[in-house]
Amino acid sequence: MTRPTLPVAFSLLAIAGILVVLSAAFAMAAGWLPPYRLGPGAIIDALEAHDGRHPGFRRAHAKGLCIEGSFAGNGNGAFLSKAGIFAKSDSPVIGRFSTGGGQPYAPDGRLAFRSLALSLTQANGEQWRMALDDTPTFLVATPQAFVDFLRATMPDQGTGKPDPAEVDAYMTRHPETRAFLRWQQDAPLSTSFANETFYSINAFRFIDDTGKTWMVRWSFEPETPFEAIDKATLGAKPANFLFDDVIARLGHNPLRWHLIVTVAEPGDPTDDATKVWPANRSRIDVGTLVIDRALAEENGDCRNITFDPLILPSGIAPSDDPLLPARTGVYASSLARRDGEHGKPSALADDPQARRTQP
Numbered sequence: 588m589t590r591p592t593l594p595v596a597f598s599l600l601a602i603a604g605i606l607v608v609l610s611a612a613f614a615m616a617a618g619w620l621p622p623y624r625l626g627p628g629a630i631i632d633a634l635e636a637h638d639g640r641h642p643g644f645r646r647a648h649a650k651g652l653c654i655e656g657s658f659a660g661n662g663n664g665a666f667l668s669k670a671g672i673f674a675k676s677d678s679p680v681i682g683r684f685s686t687g688g689g690q691p692y693a694p695d696g697r698l699a700f701r702s703l704a705l706s707l708t709q710a711n712g713e714q715w716r717m718a719l720d721d722t723p724t725f726l727v728a729t730p731q732a733f734v735d736f737l738r739a740t741m742p743d744q745g746t747g748k749p750d751p752a753e754v755d756a757y758m759t760r761h762p763e764t765r766a767f768l769r770w771q772q773d774a775p776l777s778t779s780f781a782n783e784t785f786y787s788i789n790a791f792r793f794i795d796d797t798g799k800t801w802m803v804r805w806s807f808e809p810e811t812p813f814e815a816i817d818k819a820t821l822g823a824k825p826a827n828f829l830f831d832d833v834i835a836r837l838g839h840n841p842l843r844w845h846l847i848v849t850v851a852e853p854g855d856p857t858d859d860a861t862k863v864w865p866a867n868r869s870r871i872d873v874g875t876l877v878i879d880r881a882l883a884e885e886n887g888d889c890r891n892i893t894f895d896p897l898i899l900p901s902g903i904a905p906s907d908d909p910l911l912p913a914r915t916g917v918y919a920s921s922l923a924r925r926d927g928e929h930g931k932p933s934a935l936a937d938d939p940q941a942r943r944t945q946p
């Protein structure tokens with residue numbers, strides 16, 4: 588048998604290389620290979636490209652206000668988790684109200700997430716941190732879909748609006764995002780942070796003192812009765828109406844929410860934040876959150892920490908939701924960037940009368 592000449596051998600190698608690349612691409616598209624893992628820096632870059640870079644501020648939920656209060660566990664959750672917070676307990680809380688998006692001076696009258704972040708410190712010193720939104724589900728199931736969504740909805744430099752063809756192509760690939768945004772458009776919206784329900788969205792695992800585990804989600808449900816805002820009036824509201832409202836309310840009385848734990852049944856999805864669980868799942872009221880003080884970020888303790896949802900006490904553990912480890916990395920990366928920057932003052936002051944002029 589004659590051996591191939593050198594140029595023929597190179598051609599054969601090139602063809603083999605092309606076949607390997609094509610097969611890998613085909614296998615990835617078919618879902619046979621794990622998708623490329625996005626690093627936290629790449630996700631932060633996508634957030635900055637979408638909303639601009641605002642030195643000193645969070646790269647998401649940039650507009651916010653520090654809060655303080657306490658959490659009283661009533662003992663009803665102790666059978667689900669050994670975390671001390673679920674015994675009859677009293678824990679100090681620091682937190683943050685925020686609105687979604689990376690623009691720290693954005694007006695409150697828009698359809699964006701309204702959010703509550705909390706850090707509860709147990710008697711044994713362990714902390715439970717969480718960052719919750721006002722929707723029971725999220726717009727994407729994976730970090731890659733989040734980045735793809737940011738890229739598809741990137742405002743065009745000229746028009747200030749995203750390219751409708753890009754948006755449509757993304758929505759066709761991600762019907763769950765289209766369904767979420769339609770739901771958000773139509774769902775009743777509260778008049779205030781005070782009468783809003785905030786959801787963990789992601790599932791977690793609770794572990795009792797015998798080692799038994801339960802899959803759960805949770806929400807904070809307000810004692811202040813729900814009142815719906817007329818969405819047609821949103822655009823005409825003062826720029827900081829939501830934050831001014833909650834500062835004014837806290838100037839008179841503390842605000843209260845009940846921590847409701849919802850327990851999954853076998854087969855309920857725990858790895859997909861876009862999916863709801865059936866409405867008949869057990870719901871247990873495990874304690875009361877009292878918020879009694881609001882402080883501008885410059886004056887409060889919330890600015891230089893992250894509300895990383897994987898800072899958990901013993902007795903609470905992550906689920907298999909891929910958003911959770913991504914959130915940990917991205918929140919740390921956002922803190923690392925803003926920590927080294929000198930930003931402008933926040934749009935929000937403790938006293939609405941003393942509010943600084945916005946830039």
Ligand code: HEM
Nearest residue numbers: 645647648683702704718719720733787788893918921922
């Ligand atoms: C791939 C998914 C997600 C990404 C990339 C992401 C990204 C971020 C980033 C960069 C921050 C700023 C962190 C900081 O500087 O401290 C942030 C804050 C926040 N995120 Fe997410 N997030 C994701 C999913 C979620 C989900 C599912 C929820 C709701 C359960 C959520 C709720 C919040 C809240 C409430 C804050 C504000 C926390 C605070 O006040 O400090 N995020 N997010």
